[in-house]
Amino acid sequence: MALYSEKVMDHFTNPRNVGKLDDADGIGEVGNAKCGDIMKIYIKVRDNIIVDVKFNTFGCGSAIASSSMATEMIKGKPISEALELTNKAVAEALDGLPAHKLHCSVLAEEAIRAAIKDYYDKNGIAYDKAQFPDPHDEEEEHAHNDED
Amino acid sequence: MAKTVYVDNAATTAMSDTAIAAMTPYLKEVYGNPSSLHTVGQVAKEALDDARTKIAAIIGANPKEIYFTSGGSEADNQAIRSAAYAGLAKGKKHIISTAFEHHAVLHTLKKLEKEGFEVTYLDVHSHGNITAQEVEAAIRPDTALVTVMYANNEVGSVLPIREIGEVCRAKKVVFHTDAVQAVGHIPVNVVEDNIDMMSVSAHKFHGPKGVGFLYCRNGVQLKNLIEGGAQERNRRAGTENIAGVSAMAAALKEAVENLDNNMKKEAALRDRLIAGLKKIPHSKLNGDTVNRLPGNVNMCFEGIEGESLLLLLDAKGICASSGSACTSGSLDPSHVLLSLGLPHEVAHGSLRLSLSEYNTEDEIDYIIAEVPKVVEYLRSISPVWESLEKGEKPHLI
Numbered sequence: 001m002a003l004y005s006e007k008v009m010d011h012f013t014n015p016r017n018v019g020k021l022d023d024a025d026g027i028g029e030v031g032n033a034k035c036g037d038i039m040k041i042y043i044k045v046r047d048n049i050i051v052d053v054k055f056n057t058f059g060c061g062s063a064i065a066s067s068s069m070a071t072e073m074i075k076g077k078p079i080s081e082a083l084e085l086t087n088k089a090v091a092e093a094l095d096g097l098p099a100h101k102l103h104c105s106v107l108a109e110e111a112i113r114a115a116i117k118d119y120y121d122k123n124g125i126a127y128d129k130a131q132f133p134d135p136h137d138e139e140e141e142h143a144h145n146d147e148d
Numbered sequence: 149m150a151k152t153v154y155v156d157n158a159a160t161t162a163m164s165d166t167a168i169a170a171m172t173p174y175l176k177e178v179y180g181n182p183s184s185l186h187t188v189g190q191v192a193k194e195a196l197d198d199a200r201t202k203i204a205a206i207i208g209a210n211p212k213e214i215y216f217t218s219g220g221s222e223a224d225n226q227a228i229r230s231a232a233y234a235g236l237a238k239g240k241k242h243i244i245s246t247a248f249e250h251h252a253v254l255h256t257l258k259k260l261e262k263e264g265f266e267v268t269y270l271d272v273h274s275h276g277n278i279t280a281q282e283v284e285a286a287i288r289p290d291t292a293l294v295t296v297m298y299a300n301n302e303v304g305s306v307l308p309i310r311e312i313g314e315v316c317r318a319k320k321v322v323f324h325t326d327a328v329q330a331v332g333h334i335p336v337n338v339v340e341d342n343i344d345m346m347s348v349s350a351h352k353f354h355g356p357k358g359v360g361f362l363y364c365r366n367g368v369q370l371k372n373l374i375e376g377g378a379q380e381r382n383r384r385a386g387t388e389n390i391a392g393v394s395a396m397a398a399a400l401k402e403a404v405e406n407l408d409n410n411m412k413k414e415a416a417l418r419d420r421l422i423a424g425l426k427k428i429p430h431s432k433l434n435g436d437t438v439n440r441l442p443g444n445v446n447m448c449f450e451g452i453e454g455e456s457l458l459l460l461l462d463a464k465g466i467c468a469s470s471g472s473a474c475t476s477g478s479l480d481p482s483h484v485l486l487s488l489g490l491p492h493e494v495a496h497g498s499l500r501l502s503l504s505e506y507n508t509e510d511e512i513d514y515i516i517a518e519v520p521k522v523v524e525y526l527r528s529i530s531p532v533w534e535s536l537e538k539g540e541k542p543h544l545i
Contacts (some may be wrong), residue, residue: 012456013463033493033532036453036473036481040531058530060455060472143380 004061005095011065019054026122027033028114031107037063039111041071045119048079055111062094062101069093070108079116083131085109153511157352157443158301158329158502163395164354170398171356172323181387183377192390199397206404207346207363208337215362215370215380215394220328223347226373226384228256228295231322231345232265234369235292243267244294244321245485246278246345247463248302252347253295253326254483265292274489276303276435282312284319287438293322298330302437302471302484302500304444306334313342322368328352328360332403333441334411344368350392351381354504355399359392373493410505414442417512421445424516428523430536432545434488434498443503446471448490450545451533452482452497452526460522461499466515471498492519493532495543 004012025040031038031048038057044052053075055067070090074082087105091097097105119125154162173508174195182196197211204211217223232243245257247269259269268286283294294316297304309325316323324345330336332353333348338346345368349360364370364383376385393518403410422433422445430450449457454472461468471482473496480486481495501515527533535541 009459011461015529029531033496036491036496037533040534056531056534058451058531058532059453063453064456064529122190 003098004065007069007093007095008062008065008097010095011068012061015055015068017054017068017075018056020056021054022114024054026117026119028111028116028117029116030110030114031059031145033058034059036109039063039107041066041067041111041115043051043074043112043115043119045079048081050074050077050079059104059107060101062104063095063107064109065094066090066104068096070105075110077098079119082112083116085112089128107111151465151514153507153514154509154512155164155501155503155515156467156469157444157504158500159469160351160357161504162352162506163351163356164399164402166402167355167395167399169534171391171395174394178390182390183379183387195390195394198390199393202397202401203313206400207331208339209347209363210366212381213338213363215364215383216388217352217360217384218358218389219360220349222346222373223360224250224252224295224324224326225256225350226361226370227324227347227364228253228260228293228354229291230364230371231295231324232260233371235290236265238292240290240292241265242288242291244283244296245269246270246272246296246307247270248276248300248305248484249295249297250301250326250328253297257295268467270296272305272487275437276300276305276306276488277307277439278312280308280315281314283312283393284315286425287315287319287321291319291321294322295324295326298325298327298336299334299441300435300484301329302482303446303488304329304441304451304502305436306330306439306441309343310341313344316344316455317342318358329441332400332407333443335407338363338365339421350396350399353399353403355396356392359389359396366521406505411442413505414503414507417507417509418442418445420509421501421503421512421515422447424512425519428520430543430545431523432494434485434490441502445501447499448485448494448545449497449523450494450543451530451536453497454496456526457497457499457522460526463523464518466518469500469502471500472496475511491544 021042024047026043029040040056042054044085053071057064085110090105120127182193200211259459282356322344326347328349333347342367346363351357374385432448454470473481473484485495
């Protein structure tokens with residue numbers, strides 16, 4: 001299928017880290033069902049390392065592939081590194097996304113940050129609030145315009 | 149990929165052998181320009197006349213009322229603009245249509261609104277249809293045109309065209325119908341159906357792409373969109389697509405000759421498919437359940453998104469379509485599904501399976517076996533489905 005790169009199709013049809021963690025240390029959920037995509041990321045943290053990560057996603061092929069790739073990129077990494085993960089890096093690792101699908105990689109970045117923030121909050125760990133801006137309100141971000 | 153099950157016939161159909169056979173002589177031996185006076189040209193002209201006569205007879209028209217176009221979109225544009233400007237010349241600036249027309253109609257109407265026309269878009273209700281009474285109630289002294297599709301391309305509703313035509317005739321308002329999904333699939337007769345203008349596309353009934361026609365009743369004004377030579381009685385310039393037109397005529401003749409059998413076969417396959425897919429919990433059939441195209445199935449499955457559904461079905465060889473935002477290239481799901489009042493989150497999970505007489509019972513059973521597995525898998529990884537199942541959010545369907 002020409003719509004997506006082979007990498008995207010691989011991560012969409014064989015997603016890595018799909019599922020839930022019942023004993024998650026942090027959970028981040030971003031997106032909006034009205035707009036057609038929601039991502040939920042679960043992390044398990046030991047000594048500041050993300051030792052395990054799982055995701056559940058409602059969305060299109062690129063949303064599922066972005067979740068899969070993003071979780072793979074942070075698994076086993078220190079939190080500080082996970083916080084540096086950008087949507088651009090996720091999209092590049094997938095050999096690119098169509099322009100109108102780039103927001104899927106943004107969601108993946110936001111879901112990870114949301115999960116880390118949840119971990120900090122639950123464990124009373126102090127953090128710089130400026131590092132965690134509120135995730136975009138999808139609905140406001142994408143005005144529902146007419147096609148023309 | 150083991151096999152291909154093509155169930156996207158509302159998007160386009162495979163060309164029939166008959167249509168291909170009708171086309172090839174005009175790509176090879178009979179290459180003339182029908183406007184040329186020499187024999188090679190005149191043979192081509194005969195083919196053009198022959199196709200026009202055949203098509204006119206099938207829909208109940210006079211050959212002089214058939215204008216060949218590049219397809220349904222061009223025919224829609226030309227019909228709507230012609231009637232709008234003819235109305236404007238008499239001070240009429242109001243048009244009536246429906247909320248779930250094809251974009252070829254809707255976007256033309258949007259342009260006309262910018263030019264000062266006022267358009268009433270009739271509500272199609274949750275069941276996906278309108279009545280002739282609703283059209284009648286919307287007609288005003290300044291109504292220039294009523295344009296209502298014969299059958300909806302996404303949800304398959306068949307509209308009461310004959311009754312709407314009757315109302316328009318009585319009120320002396322020009323009536324256009326986009327019959328792209330109807331002609332060749334259900335009985336259509338422009339006289340019995342009281343139609344003034346009708347758009348048709350060949351590739352929806354096993355003809356070639358890039359060709360269609362506009363029926364314009366004698367006495368109804370037609371303006372050209374394309375200026376140039378005197379082709380199509382001065383109403384559509386450009387050297388005629390003889391191969392396409394000949395194939396369209398052959399395809400339509402074949403479709404209409406087999407109409408009863410095809411309708412029965414498709415309706416049986418459709419009903420089998422609907423019954424099979426309805427067993428999926430929290431699913432819903434969209435569109436008119438009674439007045440419905442024989443080949444249309446359109447369902448929503450809650451908690452999943454249509455594009456991922458399509459891609460996974462494609463991996464199993466099933467070619468279908470969806471009205472989800474991700475498949476439309478915009479962020480909104482299809483305007484047709486929204487016009488039925490479906491919430492955005494439900495409309496995102498839609499699947500359209502449009503059948504043709506080429507489909508088999510085995511293919512339908514394969515779809516009935518595969519779709520539930522894909523839906524179940526996508527639900528298993530969907531946080532939306534999780535919150536529905538946990539009761540955090542109420543099921544909408």
